Amino acid sequence: MIVRKNVSLSSLTTLRVGGPARFLAECVTTDDVREALTFARERELPWNVLGEGSNVLALDEGFEGVVLAIRIPGITVQERDAGVLLSAGAGVSWDALVKDAALRGLWGLENLAGIPGTAGAAPVQNIGAYGTEVKDTLYEVHAIDADTGEVKVVRNESCGFGYRESRFKKERNLIIAGVSFLLRKDGEPQLEYKDLAAAVAEGAEHGTPEAIGNMVRTIRARKFPDLKLVGTAGSFFKNPTISPDSYGALQERYADIPGYPNEQGVKIPLAFVLDRALGLRGYAEGNVSLFAQQPLVLVAEEGATAGEVDAFADRIAARVQDEIGINIEREVQMFPIRNIS
Ligand code: NAP
Secondary structure (H helix, E strand, O other), rough: EEEEEEEEEEHOOOOOOOOOOEEEEEOOOOOHHHHHHHHHHHHHOOOEEEEOOOEEEEEOOOEEEEEEOOOOOOOEEEEEEEEEEEEEEOEHHHHHHHHHHHOOOOOOOOHHHHOEEEEOOOOOOOOOOOOEEHHHHEEEEEEEEEOOOOOEEEEEHHHOOOOOOOHHHOOOOOOEEEEEEEEEOOOOOOOOOHHHHHHHOOOOOOOOHHHHHHHHHHHHHOOOOHHHOOEEEEEEEEOOOEEEHHHHHHHHOOOOOEEEEOEEEEEOOOHHHHHHHHOOOEEEEEEEEEEEOOOOOEEEEEOHHHHHHHHHHHHHHHHHHHHOOOOOOOOOEEEEEOOOO
């Protein structure tokens, strides 16, 4: 295990803000993770886990503790009666796993192409896109229990999945070391979402998981900023679900507001509210702005601080509350999430 000292969190997160972490432990095996936990305990320091840092806002004061950077590699496959089990180390890049599945002709992950982050982070917020979520194909998670050092096998039904939710968000002592997906050789394309249906109508290839993955990446590249070029963590807020009555009231003001009924009410695209109702597309204050092509995405220019990003996001949420009456939640999490010792 390699341990580095005083590593800037801005270099470890895609928003590119945040102060120094006192230690960074690069963990490429489960034993490394255990060693890093011991390292933290021996120094009575808190620890926190980071993957590719694509969904976190790191504090300007940094982290006076040990960051466990989970870099566990490797992809394996196993034939099963019900399909093919594709397993990955938690440090594998999510999109690399999606591409690997597609190259093997396996269906199930293709609509999730192009989402940043690691495979190990994917179940934590149950990433989803274009009608598919991790929970639809996830078989099991291998997680190291930080309290005992033992590996726990958590089957899909025990993951507590919800919309961008799982038990791993709350039980921070479970450090994901590996994930497995049960995928099919004979899947069906899922192309109901407007953007996908429009691409198909324009002639995009969609007969294989690989073709659909490429189509999704092309669509995402048009809407989402390139993480290599700007500081961003993708969608900063979750799309809210509101009551059918509130949705009806909004329809009276904005006749064409989309709405997708679910078990809790009606899910609405926050981008519509920010853009059409509040006129905030491309809105900027100082070094922080809402991305013009997709106002759900917050962009931090070079020189931005975490405090600026945090205050800007609070002001946007307050405007949505004050002017539209909807309480919105962040998808991006603060780092450190909670000091664990
Ligand atoms: P979009 O396709 O414009 O959709 C906006 C919102 O409308 C989303 O909440 C989406 O629900 C919902 N929606 C659209 N069509 C729907 C349908 N046919 N049935 C049910 N709900 C529908 O969103 P976007 O901002 O361009 O993002 C594209 C996709 O990537 C979306 O699915 C989005 O959720 C996903 N995404 C995921 C993450 C993540 O997992 N962290 C980050 C960024 C974007 P859903 O959210 O349930 O899809």
